[in-house]
Amino acid sequence: MKELHNIIHREETVISITGLHKSFGDLEVLRGVDFNLFRGENVAVLGKSGTGKSVLIKIIVGLLTRDQGEVIVLGQHIDQLVGKELDTLRLRIGFSFQSSALYDSMNVHQNLAFPLIMNRKTMSKAEIDFAVDEVLDSVGLANKNKQMPSDLSGGQRKRIGIARTLILKPEIMLYDEPTSGLDPITSAEIIDLINEVQERYNTSSVIITHDLTCAKNTANRIAMLHKGRFLKVGTFDEVFGSENEQVQGFFNYNFIR
Amino acid sequence: MAFRTKKQYILSKGLDEYFKGVHSAWKFTGLFFKEVFKRPFHLREVINQSFEIGLKSLPLISLTGFIVGIVFTKQSRPSLEDFGATSWLPSLIGIAIVKALGPLVTALICAGKVGSGIGAELGSMKVTEQIDAMEVSAINPYKYLVVTRVLATTITIPVLALYCSFVALYGSYLNVHAEETSSMIAFYQSAFKTISFLDIFTSVTKSIVFGFTIGIVGTYKGFNATQGTRGVGRAANQAVVLAMFLIFIEEVLIVQVANWFRFF
CATH class of the missing domain: 3.40.50.300 (P-loop containing nucleotide triphosphate hydrolases)
Incomplete structure (x- = not known):
């Protein structure tokens, strides 16, 4: 560590x-x-x-x-x-939930793109895709774009949950039981x-x-x-x-x- | 407040819970009318939900409508034959299906299929903190999950009810045609002869109200689910039971109001 x-x-x-x-x-x-x-x-x-x-x-x-x-x-x-x-x-503020709280009807890419689509209306699709790839890379899961949350391990779900908060570039991170x-x-x-x-x-x-x-x-x-x-x-x-x-x-x- | 007996305490607590529930449901419904006219409208999600609700209910609605048409015709024929009035069969079926059975059967099927689905989906999102996750990402979950689904059921269920009536009449026509030679055009003309614009208007209005009820009850129960997976099951179950109960009450009230209009 x-x-x-x-x-x-x-x-x-x-x-x-x-x-x-x-x-x-x-x-x-x-x-x-x-x-x-x-x-x-x-x-x-x-x-x-x-x-x-x-x-x-x-x-x-x-x-x-x-x-x-x-x-x-x-x-x-x-x-x-x-x-x-x-x-x-x-x-x-970024909030990482204990249960990860990934949207289970969306794949990893959609989970990460969703906050951007809803909050950054001026971003183009290419810019959103780039931001998703960048944040996935930063949590070490660059190749998991198309996977559904149910296909991920507990640790991977936590990482994607953290990535979803990071994509909005928060100043404060709140982690709820990140290792439980x-x-x-x-x-x-x-x-x-x-x-x-x-x-x-x-x-x-x-x-x-x-x-x-x-x-x-x-x-x-x-x-x-x-x-x-x-x-x-x-x-x-x-x-x-x-x-x-x-x-x-x-x-x-x-x-x- | 002091209670003399345990019964008094239980009754008071029960009434308190009941009125709190009514107040919370009333506020939830009121919020819909506040949010529905505000931006963003999430039209893509409304279309997605309408497509999901409409397309996935189509096979069941088709089958039920068709069977209702056949069975109702079969069972009405002997009574009309006793009076030598079988020629009234298309009109009788037309009135029964367009005015009552079409909207009611569609609403009951959708309350079971769509209402429980919405209750379970939102309930599961609630207990797994997905709704909280939306809120902390500055996404209004009420607007995105509730308004879109309620709009979708309110738009889709009247369309399904009209389709159900059409299929039921077709089933009835096939039964009539099997017994006596009759053309489809003559059957439909005869069926719609006694149906007025007010009847169609009432029927569509009823379906709109039923659609709204199914959507708002399903989302309310799902949005307020508690106690883990057990709560999800309970939300789905309560969404069906309450929606059906309200649909029957609305049916009676709307028919009564339509009858008052008929006298004017």
């Missing part, structure tokens, strides 16, 4: 969250989350299943609405945006891809995971989410060097030491 070489611009915050609360009925998922992401930085959000990690990034992209608190993405309050303004902001359900070798390939994306497209990323290997090798900072709040935020060594019982408990259940 490659080492991280990203340049972090600490003077520029791309995501700023303060006092974020979110409940589903009686279930309080997020209970006052504070979080900043700087331009060029990768942050991994770690935590057990059901602690609200995915809810957090769904609020960032406007798929869910917050109950309380403030969420500012690229200088705009996401929950105050509607229609075209929200769409314009979303085009600057993959074998260690394919996981390592996806980790390399996340780092390559960061270098090539100069993105800032939030990586939701419970895989410590992924977090250690992709993130500049780790944020440990427990019971709806961040227990600890810092570098990998800072977080897992802490005496906190919950953090140590999470660390000990993983293979990495």
Whole structure:
């Protein structure tokens, strides 16, 4: 796996969250989350299943609405945006789903061309084809143009899912469990891809995971989410060097030491 | 609010859920009329969907229409023979098929075939996060998935209903022709003699309403599917049951309204 070489611009915050609360009925998922992401930085959000990690990034992209608190993405309050303004902001954010969420009635080429056809009306067919080939090449699947999602392996689906977000050249990447359900070798390939994306497209990323290997090798900072709040935020060594019982408990259940 | 008994609590919760569902369905339908006139129109997708719905339903509609025509003629003949009124057979069949059976049979077949298909397709897209994926790519999923499909069913089902009526009349003609020598032109002339413009207009209006209902119910159930693959099956099933229920209610209401117009 490659080492991280990203340049972090600490003077520029791309995501700023303060006092974020979110409940589903009686279930309080997020209970006052504070979080900043700087331009060029990768942050991994770690935590057990059901602690609200995915809810957090769904609020960032406007798929869910917050109950309380403030969420500012690229200088705009996401929950105050509607229609075209929200769409314009979303085009600057890439979201890679845990399940890849490829359109199963379309082949790989159509999956990648679809966001361009719908959002970049001035692009010609030749320009779209070129963009699709370029992004497929960047995720190492140049020859998979005509395949249907059902014919791809789990790792390939993840790559195509990432490619579909990259085609719109986002400034922020949100990865939801990028290595879940993959074998260690394919996981390592996806980790390399996340780092390559960061270098090539100069993105800032939030990586939701419970895989410590992924977090250690992709993130500049780790944020440990427990019971709806961040227990600890810092570098990998800072977080897992802490005496906190919950953090140590999470660390000990993983293979990495 | 405190409840005296468990029954009261269950009843209250049930009513609450029911009215929430009605409100959500009402909002979903209202959104269609807001979005349908806005750009982009996704005409290519409307044509694709119309083609899918129309062409794939054609064999089943043809077979059902043909059989309905034959069976209805066969079963009506003995009663008319008792009164020596077999010459009225084409008119009777014409009225029954054009005014009621054609649109209703087509709508019921499409509710089962098209409605369940739309419910399952959108339900599956919902539970596998494909609809969310559209939304985060700045594509309006309601506009692209719901409006196009509802327009397609609203346009295609009236055409299928007219086709079904024509095939049913042809089936009826073959049965009449087998029993007595009659030309096709004479049969069709006789069948349409008692049918007015209002009858055709009512029949087409009914089919448009049925088409809209099948589309909006299928997309609503699919769009609101939850709980994984089980939810997909439930969405498909509920799309059929609710669409059929609404079609029968609409049939009664439209016939009643058409009858009021007949008196004016």
